[in-house]
Amino acid sequence: DVKVTQSSRYLVKRTGEKVFLECVQDMDHENMFWYRQDPGLGLRLIYFSYDVKMKEKGDIPEGYSVSREKKERFSLILESASTNQTSMYLCASSLVGSDSLYGYTFGSGTRLTVV
Amino acid sequence: KQEVTQIPAALSVPEGENLVLNCSFTDSAIYNLQWFRQDPGKGLTSLLLIQSSQREQTSGRLNASLDKSSGRSTLYIAASQPGDSATYLCALPGAGNQFYFGTGTSLTVIP
Numbered sequence: 459d460v461k462v463t464q465s466s467r468y469l470v471k472r473t474g475e476k477v478f479l480e481c482v483q484d485m486d487h488e489n490m491f492w493y494r495q496d497p498g499l500g501l502r503l504i505y506f507s508y509d510v511k512m513k514e515k516g517d518i519p520e521g522y523s524v525s526r527e528k529k530e531r532f533s534l535i536l537e538s539a540s541t542n543q544t545s546m547y548l549c550a551s552s553l554v555g556s557d558s559l560y561g562y563t564f565g566s567g568t569r570l571t572v573v
Numbered sequence: 574k575q576e577v578t579q580i581p582a583a584l585s586v587p588e589g590e591n592l593v594l595n596c597s598f599t600d601s602a603i604y605n606l607q608w609f610r611q612d613p614g615k616g617l618t619s620l621l622l623i624q625s626s627q628r629e630q631t632s633g634r635l636n637a638s639l640d641k642s643s644g645r646s647t648l649y650i651a652a653s654q655p656g657d658s659a660t661y662l663c664a665l666p667g668a669g670n671q672f673y674f675g676t677g678t679s680l681t682v683i684p
Contacts, residue, residue: 464616491671500676501662516671548616552672561607562664562672566616 461485464549464565471572477536479568481549487563489552490532492516492524494545495567501548507532539572546570575600575667579675586653587683594648594678596663601641603665608637608648611660611677620661621648653682 465480483490491506493516503516505524513524521543525533532551536543549565576599586592596606605624609617621630621637623646630637636649646663660679664672 498676501674503671506671546614550617550672561605561619561622562609562617563619564609564617567614569614 462549462551462563462565464547464568466568467566469568469570471536471539471570473540473572475536475539475572477539477570477572479534479536479547479549479570481532481534481565482530483532483551483563484530485551485563486529487551487553488529490526491550491552491562492522492532492534493548493550494518495548496545504534541572544570544572575603575665575673577663577665577673577675579661579663579678581678582676583679583681585681585683588653588655590653590682591649591651592653592680594650594661594680596646596648596675598644598646598665598673600665600667601644603641605666606637606639606646607664607672608635608646609662609664611662613659617662650680653680655682655684658682 462483471477492504493501495501502518507513507526523535547568550562552562578597580595607622608620611617623630623639634651639646658681660677662677664674667673
């Protein structure tokens, strides 16, 4: 069964800490995405990557960076965590091309709380 | 930019009832449309994906339709069950291979 795996289901971090959220997919997908989901705001795209070492800003990249050193792994980095980054973070992957037959596959999410 | 709207935001029905969830989008030049289910505190599970050349897709008690010309998709759930209670989201691809999501419909099926 194909999978997108996020390394942590729940994380609690302190303000100012550097935080790494990891995502791994085993489907050989070119595209990988990081979203955050907040009540009333839906899913908002933070960053996406369409190839190794390539990245594009989404709608809300401020305060975040990403790393994609290998095709299967896409990391989201909070350089200095703040309380307004408390959220559910969702990783997804897809084959290249908007006409993909398979759409998106999501991970199970990481609930991050910054205190 | 694609704008995606889902109405209603919340829906409560008695068990056994058939129901329809709606998704509207502004740019009809789409390649596909995907419906997801999200249980509380969890990730998204893909339910159905309709290619632009298709009008319907079915999986068990679920049937999704797509009308590109009117910018609408519906998800029909037959004989609803309490286990169907979840949030349902539709998503469409946009520029740069990213997808645009609706804000979802929260469904509660009452036993």
